[in-house]
Amino acid sequence: xSDTNALKRQVARAALNWVEPGSVxxxxxxxxxxxxxxxxxxxxxxLAGAVSSSERTAKGLQAIGVPVLDLNDVIRLGVxxxxxxxxxxxxxxxxxxxxxxxxxxxxxxxxxxFVCIADGSKxxxxxGHFPLPIEVLPMARSLIERKCxxxxxxxxxxxxxxxxxGNLILDVRGLQIADPVALEREINQWPxxxxxxxxxxxxxxxxxxxxxxGIRTFDSGQMVQL
Numbered sequence: 001x002s003d004t005n006a007l008k009r010q011v012a013r014a015a016l017n018w019v020e021p022g023s024v025x026x027x028x029x030x031x032x033x034x035x036x037x038x039x040x041x042x043x044x045x046x047l048a049g050a051v052s053s054s055e056r057t058a059k060g061l062q063a064i065g066v067p068v069l070d071l072n073d074v075i076r077l078g079v080x081x082x083x084x085x086x087x088x089x090x091x092x093x094x095x096x097x098x099x100x101x102x103x104x105x106x107x108x109x110x111x112x113x114f115v116c117i118a119d120g121s122k123x124x125x126x127x128g129h130f131p132l133p134i135e136v137l138p139m140a141r142s143l144i145e146r147k148c149x150x151x152x153x154x155x156x157x158x159x160x161x162x163x164x165x166g167n168l169i170l171d172v173r174g175l176q177i178a179d180p181v182a183l184e185r186e187i188n189q190w191p192x193x194x195x196x197x198x199x200x201x202x203x204x205x206x207x208x209x210x211x212x213x214g215i216r217t218f219d220s221g222q223m224v225q226l
Contacts, residue, residue, distance in 0.1 A: 007119040011210035012036040015117045018079045021045050026107040027061060028082025029054040029100035032117055036081055037061060053107050054100040055164050080111035084118045085130040089223040091204040092180040096133030096197030099163050105195055108202050116204035120211040123226045127180055131171035133197040138168055140192020147190050148172045167194055
């Protein structure tokens with residue numbers, strides 16, 4: 001079991017260790033999360049409900065009989081399970097390859113524990129090799145492109161894509177993100193930015209990585225290393 005899809009299925013099953021029967025959980029978006037939904041179905045674990053970070057995930061959860069709840073009706077979530085496009089040794093991440101970064105940040109903020117599931121190739125020493133997604137209001141696209149260039153980035157509009165919130169995504173290449181918290185805060189202050197795909201202020205509590213030699217789990221305070 002060494003191909004990427006097999007690793008995603010493996011780590012998705014491992015994430016079930018943090019799911020309590022009868023609870024309400026948060027569920028992210030992406031191909032690894034799709035595997036988690038499949039694993040949830042196969043496990044037979046019954047949930048009181050789930051809060052979804054995207055329309056895509058909501059449909060997947062409903063298809064396996066999990067009630068999808070409005071976050072406004074939920075006070076707290078015991079766990080939020082989601083993938084990552086990159087994760088650094090301090091559990092900071094780049095997310096948003098699927099375009100659901102804003103809702104992912106909102107749901108993660110409500111969860112007591114954020115469990116990041118990914119294959120081992122997503123572990124990096126410094127964030128930035130994967131293009132940084134920024135969700136922007138359509139009227140601000142050109143402004144934010146200029147601001148990205150000012151900090152050394154190369155922005156590219158995600159062609160033909162509109163977020164579930166009706167906005168655009170700029171994917172920014174060329175950044176080496178040595179201080180993820182500072183850059184996350186800076187970009188989020190730019191007028192017209194909804195949010196950016198750095199998850200450092202609310203980072204993962206648990207990082208669970210699938211490697212050809214097995215699952216490696218890093219809890220709070222443990223550096224992610226491969």
